[in-house]
Amino acid sequence: MLNIPRPQAVIFDMDGLLLDSERVALASFEEAATALGAPWTRELGLSLVGRSARDCDTIIARAFGEAFPLEPLRERFSEIYDAKVAAGSIPLKPWVRELLDWLEAARIPRAVATSTFRKRAEAKLARAHLLQRFDAMACGDEILRGKPAPDIYELAAQRVGAEPRDCLALEDSNVGIRAAVSASMRAVMVPDLLQPDADIRRYGVPIVPSLKEVLIALQG
Incomplete structure (x- = not known):
């Protein structure tokens, strides 16, 4: 049985943890790559999960060759993906609202630590009616080193006013x-x-x- 001592703060990843967005993002990358004649594979898509935009660019360049035009791929991806975000095509993961409800009632601060750049992250959370439910955010364009470096979690803890060792981090990747x-x-x-x-x-x-098990452990 999961046992979680009461944390000083809870820090959430976003894509794949709060939002069921990873499938939509990878499908958008595949559509963009296909339009440019690039040989996209599922394995390449999965290697991008949880990574910052800079690290994704490095991985894609390694797969397609340094001469591959990354900027057109990024632009086409953004057009496709942002349209899906605006259309409300990204659902919440199960038990997100219930967990946030409990944390708010318990007065436990909440932060987001996402590799996504702030502008897009805020748009996604706002579209899902989650943006105002967090006390702080740390985003991929606000740190030098992306995950798996600790920078983004350390920044999120700092912004929510908690010591990292006293925080609970929830992640899918x-x-x-x-x-x-x-x-x-x-x-x-x-x-x-x-x-x-x-x-x-x-x-x-x-x-x-699922997050249900996290909720039950915190309640217990």
Whole structure:
């Protein structure tokens, strides 16, 4: 049974944890790449999960070659993906609202630590009616090193006024869990597109099927 001591703050990843957006993002990347004649694969898409835009560009350039025109791909992806965000095509993951309701009632601060750039992250959270439910955000364009470096979680803790070691980090990706652990946070993984790698299991990080288990543990 999951046991979570009461945290000073809870820090959430966004894509794949709060929002069921990873599938939409990867489908948008595939559509954009196909339009440019680039050989997109599912494996390439999965390697981008949880990564910052800069790191994604590095991975794509490595896959397609340094001469591949990244800017047209990024522009086409943004057109496709942002239209889907505006259309409300990204649903919430299960038990998000219930967990946020409980944390608010318990007066436990809440922050978001997302690799997504702030402008897009705010638009996605606002479209899902979640933006005002968080006390702070740390975004991919506000740190030098993306996940799995600890920077984004350390910044989120700072902005919510908590010590990293007293925070609970909730993540769906392997790179995100590595970032949270590197920041000395207690972490729980709720897998989405990716299952936990061997090192995540060696860390002893709890792995649960949904945020419901996190809610029950905090209530208990």
